[in-house]
Amino acid sequence: MPAHLAEEINSPLPPENSLDWWSDALLVYRWGSLLLAVGAYFFVPALSSAEAAWLLGIPAVSLLITARHREWLSLLQRVPLLLAGEIGLAVILLWTTGDGVSPYFFYALTPLFTAPFIRAGRWSGLLFAGLYGGLVWFAGRSGLPPRWPLVAGQIGTAWLLLFLVGKLAAGLQHFQQSAGQLHTAWQNVSRQYRILTTDYNQLNAIHEMTLVLQGLSNPQTVQEKLLKTVVDDLHFRRAVLGLVNPGQTEIDRWRQYPAAERQPSGASFSLSLTAQSSPLARILETRHTQWTETGQLLPEEHPLQNWLGAGQWLVLPLVHAGELLGCLLVEAEHHTSASAGEWVALTALVSQGAAALSAINRTRRLAVEQERNRIARDIHDTVAQSLFGLVFSLDACVKLLPHQAETVKKELLEIRNLAEYTRREVRQSILDIWPSELNRQKFMADLQKYVDSVAQGHGFNVEFSIDTRFDTLPSLIRRSLYRICQEALSNAARYAQTDLARVYLYIEPHKVSLSIRDKGCGFDPRLVLSRHQDRERFGLRGIIERVETLRGECQILSQPGRGTQIVVEIPLEPDRREKK
Structure with a gap:
């Protein structure tokens, strides 16, 4: 995958909560409208007791809400009746500070601007109009002069602004829903990308391993490459590999990666492949993969037991064309600690390693067979012919004795020369082995x-x-x-x-x-x-x-x-x- 596309997929795309975003904007609006109202009182020569009380109380309430503004909006979302109380307080503020001409008009709209974001826009607008109109009507009945045109204008302005904020809230909620869907899609794409990246890395490791193994001619090199790929590319904790000794029914040449302080060597670390020798031998006899623990692999007194140490091991026989070539032990915390793709890749690597070892063995056997045929040809053409001549001449000498001693003497000299020639041929054949x-x-x-x-x-x-x-x-x-x-x-x-x-x-x-x-x-x-x-x-x-x-x-x-x-x-x- 291209690098720039990988960066886009890996970049975070969390959807923002519209209520959180609006709470910050509403906080700015609350203090801006409050400062506007407080500034208006600088031009009033004398304040009533109610106005003075509001002038001290409203900033205190605003400070309290500011300290917990996000929690306050979340609380309003869970308990809408609190919003009704805040609207009622705003109406009383407008009525007591001069209905129709109150400097707190814009500040009193703050709870109305919150309503659309908690799905309370309609009833909050009706409640504001009802309470405000009711108080003004009640004041008129009490003999106070009502300012109906101004009050009606304020109620209309409040409804207009509420309508606009409602549209904004609907748009933001739609955006939030789309952003949430996009974020979910991004998470799915990221998860698939990680899976595909892992699969690609595993397939690439198998491909590279295959190419490398094709060019190797030494079993020890194959052994080291297989172990490093299992640990470094497939991310297993530890891997151990032993190879079957072609001349005997046992596994030796054990190697571990990461390398242990002491690699096993010698006959003491060889493992017999007879079924009665150990549980590991019985597992290898079945040619099947199996999970087990160190204590269930080998007899307690076997040196490999201490060398491996405690752990969970996956036993993978290296088999090609029915021939057992070695045994791979892979340590992991549990069989569920690796993904299905990693298990498939591990199985493929084992198959490739077994094929490489089998090819090396076949090549060696073929080379040995060809060299044997060459030596056989040389012996047949030189040594065998000369020995046949020696035997034939010696038989003739036996028949000539004792009556023709001089003839036998000459013949023995020829036989000596032939024997010397045969000796040189044998010596040359030995030197010519390679x-x-x-x-x-x-x-x-x-x-x-x-x-x-x-x-x-x-x-x-x-x-x-x-x-x-x-x-x-x-x-x-x-x-x-x-x-x-x-x-x-x-x-x-x-x-x-x-x-x-x-x-x-x-x-x-x-x-x-x-x-x-x-x-x-x-x-x-x-x-x-x-x-x-x-x-x-x-x-x-x-x-x-x-x-x-x-x-x-x-x-x-x-x-x-x-x-x-x-x-x-x-x-x-x-x-x-x-x-x-």
């Missing part, structure tokens, strides 16, 4: 060293042209390129009958291109790849399979007598930089 910190310089140096060991001293050279941006490639691609070059150069050194090969590697915006070329004897690729038992075929097939796993393309270009070129193209992601 070179550490493979950068551009080590890439070229290790390949040359490998080729030298394969060529067995007959002088095979490699010319390299490697892009200087090699170190920016992802480690998986660097590793695969190394293996591809290793296999291709090994074939060239052993079978190409040449002493030179060239390796070109160039990085483009969306792909990396690799070319390994020699001018040796060449071969027919279709014939070699169709053989069932051939080391060269096995190595070429390994190159093709390795490129296909990276969604790349591989071309093997060769003809007998015209050399060989292997061309590989591997696509790159938009950001090919190594993720630390």
